[in-house]
Amino acid sequence: MEQIDITITVIDREGVAHELTVPTDMGMNLMEVCNGNELGVEGTCGGMALCASCQCYVESNHKLHEPSDDELNMLDQTFFVQDNSRLGCQIKMTNDLDGLVVRIAPKGE
Amino acid sequence: MSIIINHPFYAHLQPIMIETDILIIGAGPVGLFTVFEAGLLKLKCHIIDVLPEPGGQLTEVYPKKPIYDIPGFPSVLAGDLVHNLMKQIEPFKPGFTLGEKVEQLEQLSDCKFIITTSKGTQVKAPCVFIAAGLGCFEPKRPPISNIRDFEDKGIDYVIREPEKYRNKTVVISGGGDSALDWTIFLADVAKKVTMVHRRDSFRGHLDSVEKVMDLAKRGVIDVITEAEIVGVAGSDALETVTIKKNSGESFDIVAENWMPLYGLSPMLGPIAEWGLNLDKKSILVDTRDYSTNIKGIYAIGDINEYEGKLKLILCGFHETTIAVQSAFAICYPDKKRQFKYTTVAGVEGF
């Protein structure tokens, strides 16, 4: 049977690691997962790479798809950006992300 | 702010007090539609928004995106919806104060409210409609601890008068088209322009990117890539900024001005201090009329919260339609109103 749940770890802004079981058949993205688990991610723009309130750092070695121009453009207008920064809303929950570890980036003012 | 403005010494500077029936905070779609529904009841409105253009999130965040859930419009661009709303409310001649932030609210002994903006504009009204959305759009401030010490003393988040930078040594950082466009523009005005960018490539109109690269190649401007500004210093005004390369090394460069252009983000701001019942960043309302705990103040659209709330334009339109009925009773306690369809009564402007 096809695997439909994966486990990912999200480290919140207080440094607490949350191990989450996430379905991959619902078209969810990482921002929505964080939101649903009340991890303090706002997702103001609703997931269109237009606000960067879901910035996170990818800490595991998973190979993610390259960021789109919109995502890079938004990261250019954000603070605390690192080489492993991504917008959570652009990361779809798929089977190959099992074991993913991400840290939520600090909030701007 | 209002303390200075109200001081008798400044009386000659005091702007005329604007009087209206409903003062609307926020020119997003919900604030705009309020003018229409209020107008049908012959209530006059004045709208204040910190942004220079009406439209709220639709104008600031996604003007070119299609919206699919406005009843009767299978698809409408956000910018077009704002344009149409402006047309729809035109007959009711709303007053607009744009580019000013609402900072203060006072209640007078006759229960009317006085609102004061960041520029000292005052509006008096028996009803206040807070349609402030996700908050007041304000420039994003880089996370540098002493940055506020240099705001308006060399650091500007918005470029209002480019002439101010004539013969100055300026630094621009940020992303998107505005950082590129201002770099190009100020290259001719300032003594020296340095652009600081976090990555080694730029996003933006190809044309602007090419121009910036060309200016840098010809030595007209300096471009420092893979770097970030991490510190600011100066004795009275800004004198230097500290640049940290992604590789780790850091150094200072001379900067009489620094313009961090990172776009805007919404902040609740002063509204949180008006004694309204809040739930996190939202104002709690009574869903019978979307009134707050202060009689005469209503909260509509994204800013309010109640059981089952959805942050949708459609819901905001509904909320304000109900709320203006209640506001009518406050403006005209002795009048009875007969409900009429627009198909029957038409739209009779002022």
Ligand SMILES: Cc1cc2nc3c(=O)[nH]c(=O)nc-3n(C[C@H](O)[C@H](O)[C@H](O)COP(=O)(O)OP(=O)(O)OC[C@H]3O[C@@H](n4cnc5c(N)ncnc54)[C@H](O)[C@@H]3O)c2cc1C
């Ligand atoms: C990317 C994106 C896509 C969306 N897609 C849809 C969709 O498909 N359908 C849908 O229904 N909704 C959608 N929304 C949500 C929709 O945009 C909001 O519900 C709507 O904008 C709310 O309108 P509003 O008038 O309440 O507030 P806003 O549009 O947020 O406007 C509030 C205004 O108030 C101003 N303001 C606040 N405080 C002050 C102050 N103190 N002084 C001066 N001015 C102040 C702000 O500057 C702002 O301009 C989307 C939102 C985003 C970000």
